[in-house]
Amino acid sequence: MKIKIKKYVLPLKHTFSISRESHDFQDSMIVSLELDGKTGYGEATSNPYYKITFETMKAEIENVREEIEGFNFKDPEAFHAFLVSKKLSNFAICALDLAANDLYGKILGKPLYEIWNTDNSSYPITNYTIGLDSIEKMVDKMKEMPWPIYKIKLGTDKDVEIVRELRKHTDAIFRVDANCAWTAEETIANAPLLKDLGVEFLEQPLKADDWTGMEAVMHQSVLPVIADESCIVESDVEKCALHFNGINIKLTKCGGLTPARRMIKRAKELNLQVMVGCMTESTVGISAIAQLIPQLDYVDMDGAMLLKEDIADGVIIEDNGKVIFPTSGGSGISLR
Template sequence: MKVILRTFNLQLKHTFTISRESYDVQPSLIVELQSEGYSGFGEATSNPYYKITVDSMKHNLEKIIPFIESVTNETPEEFWLKAHKLLENDMFALCALDIAYNDLYACKKGKKLYELWGYSINKNPKTDYTIGIDSIEKMVSKMKELPWPIYKIKLGTKEDIAIVTELRKHTDAIFRIDANCGWTVSETINNAIELKKLGVEFLEQPLKADNWEGHKELFKHSVLPIIADESCIIEEDVAKCHNHFHGVNIKLVKCGGLTSARMMISQAKKLGMKTMVGCMTESTVGISAIAHLLPELDFVDMDGALLLAEDIATGITIKNGVIKYSELNGTGVTLISK
């Protein structure tokens, strides 16, 4: 099996701002695995919050190329377990590798990934579209630029309620709020009361990731459901989030790819928690991988490629929140730039 690593700087349409950072370009690593005339593609993006760079991911993957090249007919689950032992300190690199291997494996089987997994796509949830923090006028403008049935609104400012109040004047869409660890317990409880009146569906990660006592209090007293993000990184975190959050937002790049995400989703369901998968401003390579998990999800945030000025791949397409799969097998991805 041949390994090809490519790096890209994904230019965004607009400056993207959350409570702790802003950026205009998203560095990304694409892994291609070639075998028997087939190619599988995977992706992971850099992230300063988790101290992950494209160079660090590439370096860690280059160190294990002999292992990757030696792989023959392992299932994705068997491959992930072996790769995890070698990349346990870099889940982002493992994610790109795991997605590529799942894609390649399904292509060899002549099936789309969701078909290989036995999933029915009849009741797939719609994806939201994210509005990053900006002036109220610009946030309204961004929303009007792309009318959508569900918006995810980034908050964590001194004007949070005013922002949502103004946005509500311009749409009947469902609102979801992501404060990215930017609130306190009292702020969250008070904000939830007002935000519920404004048609907000749930709050995502209002407190800092390690504030377990605070989230336990919110779990008991918030009038809106609370979804974990920064507090739920890997499989072991799902059980920790039980009775602290109403659901978990799983990110493929943080947990190590599709294989581990499926394990986390299964565990969350067993605990009676809502399931969500989010993105990290990936191109259509990473977003297409997420699409195959849709039948197992209550919510999804897979708008990363929609935020880009120019994509680097074709695969799934999204119109008005509805995901349409590629005709190709695997994840359905083809690179535009090589």
């Protein structure tokens, strides 16, 4: 098996801001795995919150390149276990795991959702994210991209006012993501006002480790609350079940499709709502997420839609939210 690693700097359509950071470009690592005349592609983006850069991920993989290329690849699960044993970061493992799954499906000539025995005739529509900005610019972004579901990034002292103004311009479903910026008291107070404005749920309002605050929110919020920064790896699912109504799984944070599938299964056993989110990936990462959507309650896979220029072909998301799945195997990815 042969590895190739390449850096891409993905330009965004608009400056993307959340409560703790802003950026105009997204650094991304694309990994390809070649075997038996087939090539699988995977992706992991850099992230300052988790102190992950392209350079750190590439260095990790290069340190064990020889062992990876010498691995007797049979299926993604065994390969993922091998990568974990090498103590790579979950971000680096994610890129390799996505590539391995894409490769596996291409070798078998079947899309992943079919290999997993899931029916893709029904699935949730992705939301479209409106980054934190002036109200005028947030409205302009919505007008530029009419969509049935918006995720609204918040984290200011005027959050309810922002949502109230946005509501004047659309009948779409709203989801609110405060990215850890609120207190428990703010969350409980904001929830009924936001519910009246057509907000469906709140995503990670409190700091990731504020479990006491989240317990109060769970008992008093009139809106469901979905964990993001509090739910990173498989072992977090159990704890989140006591403090949240659902979880948002990020492939880069948990280490790829292989652990994400186990997290989905466990979350459903615990009666949690399940969402999978993106980290502004290109169509490489989004096509991998799309293979999971028949298993999900919600999905946030608008990463490629936020880019000025994409770097790959794969899953296509149409204007009405319908997903067109590639007919090729795996995640159906090809680089441009």
